[in-house]
Amino acid sequence: MIKLAITDDQVIILNGLQKILADVQNIRITGVYNNGDELLEGIAKEQPDVLLLDIQMPGKSGIELAAVITKQYRDIKIIALTNIDVVAQIKKILQQGVMGYLLKDANPATIINAIETVYGGEQYIQEQLRQQLLNSLSAGNAKQIVTRREKEILQLIVDEFTNQEIADKLFLSLRTVENHRNNLLQKLDVKNTAGLVKVAIQEGLVT
Amino acid sequence: MLFVKAVQYFVFLLLSAQTLCTGMHTSRNQHILRTGCLAAMLLLLSVKLMAQADDKILPPPAKFDTSSVLQLIKAGNSLTDKKPEEALQHFITAAEQSSLLDFNTGLALANAKIARWYFGNNSDKTIEYSRKALAYFEQDNTRLAEEKADIHLLLAETFDEQGRQDSSAYYYYLLGNEVEAGNITNGKLAVDLYTKLLIFWMNLDYTGGENDDYFKTLKGYVEKARLAAGTIRDSAEAVSSVYFMEGAYFHALKKFDSARFYYNWYLSEREKINKITLPRKISVYTNIADTYLQEKKPDDAMLFINKVYALDDSPEKTKYLAFYTQFTNLLKGRALFLQKKYNDAITITSEALEKLKTTGSHLRAELVEANKTMADSYEAIGDYRNALVHKNRYIFLNDSLMKKDKIDMVNRLEVRYRIIEKDKALAEQKLQLAKVENSIRSRNLLIAVIALLVLFSIAGFGLWRRKNIHKQRLQQERIDNLQQKMEIERLNATIDGEEKERTRIARELHDGIGALLTGAKMNFELVKKSNQYEHNPDFIEGIKLLEDTASGLRETAHNIMPEILMQEGLSNAVRSFCERMTGKGGTAISFQTLGSLENMDATFDLPVYRIIQELIQNIRKHAKATTALVQMNFHDDGGVDITVEDDGVGMDVSTAKKTNGMALKNIQQRVKQLGGRIDINSNIGKGTSVYLEFEPGKNNSAI
Numbered sequence: 001m002i003k004l005a006i007t008d009d010q011v012i013i014l015n016g017l018q019k020i021l022a023d024v025q026n027i028r029i030t031g032v033y034n035n036g037d038e039l040l041e042g043i044a045k046e047q048p049d050v051l052l053l054d055i056q057m058p059g060k061s062g063i064e065l066a067a068v069i070t071k072q073y074r075d076i077k078i079i080a081l082t083n084i085d086v087v088a089q090i091k092k093i094l095q096q097g098v099m100g101y102l103l104k105d106a107n108p109a110t111i112i113n114a115i116e117t118v119y120g121g122e123q124y125i126q127e128q129l130r131q132q133l134l135n136s137l138s139a140g141n142a143k144q145i146v147t148r149r150e151k152e153i154l155q156l157i158v159d160e161f162t163n164q165e166i167a168d169k170l171f172l173s174l175r176t177v178e179n180h181r182n183n184l185l186q187k188l189d190v191k192n193t194a195g196l197v198k199v200a201i202q203e204g205l206v207t
Numbered sequence: 208m209l210f211v212k213a214v215q216y217f218v219f220l221l222l223s224a225q226t227l228c229t230g231m232h233t234s235r236n237q238h239i240l241r242t243g244c245l246a247a248m249l250l251l252l253s254v255k256l257m258a259q260a261d262d263k264i265l266p267p268p269a270k271f272d273t274s275s276v277l278q279l280i281k282a283g284n285s286l287t288d289k290k291p292e293e294a295l296q297h298f299i300t301a302a303e304q305s306s307l308l309d310f311n312t313g314l315a316l317a318n319a320k321i322a323r324w325y326f327g328n329n330s331d332k333t334i335e336y337s338r339k340a341l342a343y344f345e346q347d348n349t350r351l352a353e354e355k356a357d358i359h360l361l362l363a364e365t366f367d368e369q370g371r372q373d374s375s376a377y378y379y380y381l382l383g384n385e386v387e388a389g390n391i392t393n394g395k396l397a398v399d400l401y402t403k404l405l406i407f408w409m410n411l412d413y414t415g416g417e418n419d420d421y422f423k424t425l426k427g428y429v430e431k432a433r434l435a436a437g438t439i440r441d442s443a444e445a446v447s448s449v450y451f452m453e454g455a456y457f458h459a460l461k462k463f464d465s466a467r468f469y470y471n472w473y474l475s476e477r478e479k480i481n482k483i484t485l486p487r488k489i490s491v492y493t494n495i496a497d498t499y500l501q502e503k504k505p506d507d508a509m510l511f512i513n514k515v516y517a518l519d520d521s522p523e524k525t526k527y528l529a530f531y532t533q534f535t536n537l538l539k540g541r542a543l544f545l546q547k548k549y550n551d552a553i554t555i556t557s558e559a560l561e562k563l564k565t566t567g568s569h570l571r572a573e574l575v576e577a578n579k580t581m582a583d584s585y586e587a588i589g590d591y592r593n594a595l596v597h598k599n600r601y602i603f604l605n606d607s608l609m610k611k612d613k614i615d616m617v618n619r620l621e622v623r624y625r626i627i628e629k630d631k632a633l634a635e636q637k638l639q640l641a642k643v644e645n646s647i648r649s650r651n652l653l654i655a656v657i658a659l660l661v662l663f664s665i666a667g668f669g670l671w672r673r674k675n676i677h678k679q680r681l682q683q684e685r686i687d688n689l690q691q692k693m694e695i696e697r698l699n700a701t702i703d704g705e706e707k708e709r710t711r712i713a714r715e716l717h718d719g720i721g722a723l724l725t726g727a728k729m730n731f732e733l734v735k736k737s738n739q740y741e742h743n744p745d746f747i748e749g750i751k752l753l754e755d756t757a758s759g760l761r762e763t764a765h766n767i768m769p770e771i772l773m774q775e776g777l778s779n780a781v782r783s784f785c786e787r788m789t790g791k792g793g794t795a796i797s798f799q800t801l802g803s804l805e806n807m808d809a810t811f812d813l814p815v816y817r818i819i820q821e822l823i824q825n826i827r828k829h830a831k832a833t834t835a836l837v838q839m840n841f842h843d844d845g846g847v848d849i850t851v852e853d854d855g856v857g858m859d860v861s862t863a864k865k866t867n868g869m870a871l872k873n874i875q876q877r878v879k880q881l882g883g884r885i886d887i888n889s890n891i892g893k894g895t896s897v898y899l900e901f902e903p904g905k906n907n908s909a910i
Contacts, residue, residue, distance in 0.1 A: 010722040011587045012594075016729030056718070083721065083761065086771050087786060088779040104725045105757055108732050132786055144799050145836055147850045149888055149896045172886060176900055179848045183840050186801045 002119050005031035005048035007039045009057040020108045036060030050115050055082040070097035077118040087136045100124040144187045153180045158197050158206045271304050276313040295324050315343035319358050328529045330567030333365045353393050394439035398448045401432035409459050425456050447476035463498040470495050489515050489531045496538050505545035512539045530566040533559045537577045549584040575604045638682040645675045713768035724757040777812045794832045802841035822851045830855025845903035852896040857889045
């Protein structure tokens, strides 16, 4: 039997979840809380196995609560329940030791599956979010792309034009050309024009 | 005496009537006619008698004069709290008598009192009578500046009550000017005025209490009131008013303990000198209750709410203080809701809302909040239909309040503008003085210097004069700067207000309606499971529709105000947007950043985010690209440059500006307004590359 507590400031969601989970055989709801304070008070009395925790609540936010609970009650497995599908936020929440991540519009089977999975000690992240997380991780490692405009300027640098000459030629301001040049220095990880020219030719960025 | 007179009358009338009747009618119906005449005479007589009796009650015209009218008003004044209905009668009588006497001062004063009487009972009537009173004051042309100020204050309060802050603000300025012009010497009135101004500004809190300036303004009024109170000889009453203001100030600061301390102090001081009106008492109790409610302590709040009820519940007073009572009931509704007595909360709140309709038009935060209480309570007891009705009403009212807020804000700015204008006028005066002084001094000096040493003087004078011209120029520059700064500030505040409004709408959509939709969907999922509707296409389609609506709603909310921008900053927000768009299929959009985010100028966040959003939407709509790249480079000086590049169909930049380009033109214009630069580079078949560049400190525009 899995002991489950639910916290959400929106009564309508609390009611819905209770109804959904009411006739699931192996889950018993031991506490339903409206806010962080009630939650902390409640789990001090009866500790659940799994906690469904709304992240956006007035007063103590879900992230704060997760940090406190994972520290104080190591055995409680927390599932974040939220409308936020922004990768940066998901990462922040997972860093607090949260075991599961569900969107509020998840269907009943997904919710039950998530509860059982984290109870078994595994992480559960809703499918579409998992994909987004993976995408962002792979994107973070990708090598930085040199834009077409930067290549054009790189070509002119290799052809020994000065910044001012490039600016005049492309109808750009001097500052803009300097910005492009700085971007190139950063991307190609070199210190000066000589370095730019060298790497540009090595990597075949110019003709 | 009266009786004898009556009998004489009767006999006389009877006789004359009989003569009249016999003289006129000689037919055989004479008898019947005579009886009829008799009856008519009797009737006449009784009327006459009654009229005489009336004369006895009404004082004859000579019995009242201007001084008795003033007495009557004074008497009404002292009755106001104990026997409000009688007091009102006094004022009305005074008005009638004044009208008979053509006594304008009396008319003005009586109407003012009637207006004051209706405050707390019917805001529309208050306005009606205040206007009458003001009109009489105009005709009267007396120098009752303070009585007039009192009406202005009343009007200001009443318009505030009705949510008409523009009108309200007008009267507050008027009053502010009067005080500053020194026309109001009555310290008590000044303290009263500052109290009301404080409350007025508290209600105008458009920053959500995050703005230091705002608190400085509030504190300023408290200090001014303290000064004014110091000028009064018997100052106990005024000094205690300042405690009330301190309480209100801490209330706004959300330092509830301190707020309650001062409120209680005010009460005890006022009770000591036995000078506290019922409305004031109620407002203190409800304020204390509100501090508890804000701390989510409904039981403590209830104690003070009950104190209001215990004050007096005679029907007479209930009527006189009708809307105070109803606003107290709204607080009670909130408290009951917090105590989870949802049905009771609904009953009392809906009753109060209904009754408030009969006491004039109000638009106050309490009213808006009450609809939220209703919606929340209905939600809690599972009556989603009614929850939705009230949620909608809440959004509508909140919206009106927001519109109101915007007007308020403009008004506030107007006040500041005027203050600055005064500074400007002062500076100009100084400049004028400096000019005059210069010319006088230079003339005197000239004569003296010529007498002494002509050559030397010319050189010296030249130098000296240059310095003075320089001084004049500096003054002029200061004036110009002031004006420019004000313009910019006004513009920025308007933008701020707009953004705040958007944030609120977005949050309401996302958290309010969004949650209801999710709840509805959960319920349908349950029905699906318990009735085995898994294969019922209509039902599945219905759930799908709900899901689509919910996600559409979230997207709309996001477009109105991308909250992620506040929480995660520009870089993460753009990254997330690219990921989401890639997730939707079509063009794959990659994102990369260079430089460090540390110094990023946050004023660019929203406009830049919107521009990038639009560029990406354009790519998705028109470019037919397989990949696109968004690159942001954050400069150390707080600037940023952005490249948005795709490998799509491209365009001819020179013709695109003419044809394709509303969107493009729009973007160009916005970049220009932000003081940025844009460089569009595209060829047909070779994709498009858009480069944007923003430097810090150049953004002073409205987007």
